[in-house]
Amino acid sequence: MRIGFIGDVVGKPGRDMINVHLKALREEFGIDFVIANTENASHGFGLSVKNANELFGMGIDMMTGGNHTWDRKDIVEVLDILPILRPYNLPSSVAGRGAEIVDINGSKLGIINLMGHFSMPMCDNPFIKAKEAVAFVKEQGAKAVFIDFHAESTSEKAALLAMLKDEVSAIIGTHTHIGTDDLKIDEGTLFLSDIGLSGCRDGVIGVDEKAPINRFLTGLPFAFEIPKNCKKIFQMVIFEIDDGVCMDAFKIKIYDDKEREITKALHE
Numbered sequence: 415m416r417i418g419f420i421g422d423v424v425g426k427p428g429r430d431m432i433n434v435h436l437k438a439l440r441e442e443f444g445i446d447f448v449i450a451n452t453e454n455a456s457h458g459f460g461l462s463v464k465n466a467n468e469l470f471g472m473g474i475d476m477m478t479g480g481n482h483t484w485d486r487k488d489i490v491e492v493l494d495i496l497p498i499l500r501p502y503n504l505p506s507s508v509a510g511r512g513a514e515i516v517d518i519n520g521s522k523l524g525i526i527n528l529m530g531h532f533s534m535p536m537c538d539n540p541f542i543k544a545k546e547a548v549a550f551v552k553e554q555g556a557k558a559v560f561i562d563f564h565a566e567s568t569s570e571k572a573a574l575l576a577m578l579k580d581e582v583s584a585i586i587g588t589h590t591h592i593g594t595d596d597l598k599i600d601e602g603t604l605f606l607s608d609i610g611l612s613g614c615r616d617g618v619i620g621v622d623e624k625a626p627i628n629r630f631l632t633g634l635p636f637a638f639e640i641p642k643n644c645k646k647i648f649q650m651v652i653f654e655i656d657d658g659v660c661m662d663a664f665k666i667k668i669y670d671d672k673e674r675e676i677t678k679a680l681h682e
């Protein structure tokens with residue numbers, strides 16, 4: 415199975431890049447299934463039901479979230495219905511689910527969304543809950559397992575790989591909005607600390623620079639804005655899983671004003 419994963423989609427610029435490029439990329443690279451973290455898709459905060467339906471229509475099959483999942487109240491009502499995950503390591507009484515099994519060309523893929531502990535809202539231990547989630551999807555027959563680890567710290571992400579690399583097919587980090595350059599396949603498990611945002615690549619992690627600068631200068635709250643005009647980027651990792659093992663992967667970066675770039679994963 416060939417999977418595409420897109421990191422944090424930030425606001426309309428991110429949705430626009432997906433609208434322009436995703437269907438053509440699915441065709442060009444024969445992608446069977448696309449997962450995207452959409453926690454910032456609606457003006458940088460959360461995901462509205464309207465924007466979720468638009469994004470499904472643009473070629474996304476499954477969405478993941480993180481600390482911003484709860485920013486739009488209307489999405490909470492449909493988390494149990496639509497293919498949208500929220501972090502697994504929240505109390506089971508919380509709406510939605512953090513793991514799901516999907517059928518792709520007759521093979522089962524387990525998809526898990528976890529949230530890190532460092533600099534994040536209160537959540538259960540992601541490492542203990544990761545083991546539970548992996549066991550859950552494997553019990554249901556998923557040999558291939560993908561984790562979106564939504565976390566601030568690279569050490570948490572690297573430690574999750576070290577703990578789970580014999581058991582899962584891919585771990586890709588989200589949340590920081592800045593892509594890291596450590597794309598690798600470590601003994602059959604794909605890993606990238608952070609894939610980086612799709613949206614505005616100038617400004618501060620997808621938002622206009624004025625509010626972040628004023629926040630840092632004064633310590634006071636200023637409302638974040640998504641720029642109407644900006645330099646845009648679309649970032650996706652495309653990877654092939656066979657019998658639970660990641661065989662090959664590359665990252666594609668598409669700009670609105672430059673040639674696209676492709677980086678192949680290092681095989682370790």
Ligand SMILES: [Fe+2]
Pocket residue numbers: 422453454589590591
């Ligand atoms: Fe984010």
Ligand SMILES: [Fe+2]
Pocket residue numbers: 453480481482564588589590
């Ligand atoms: Fe986040």
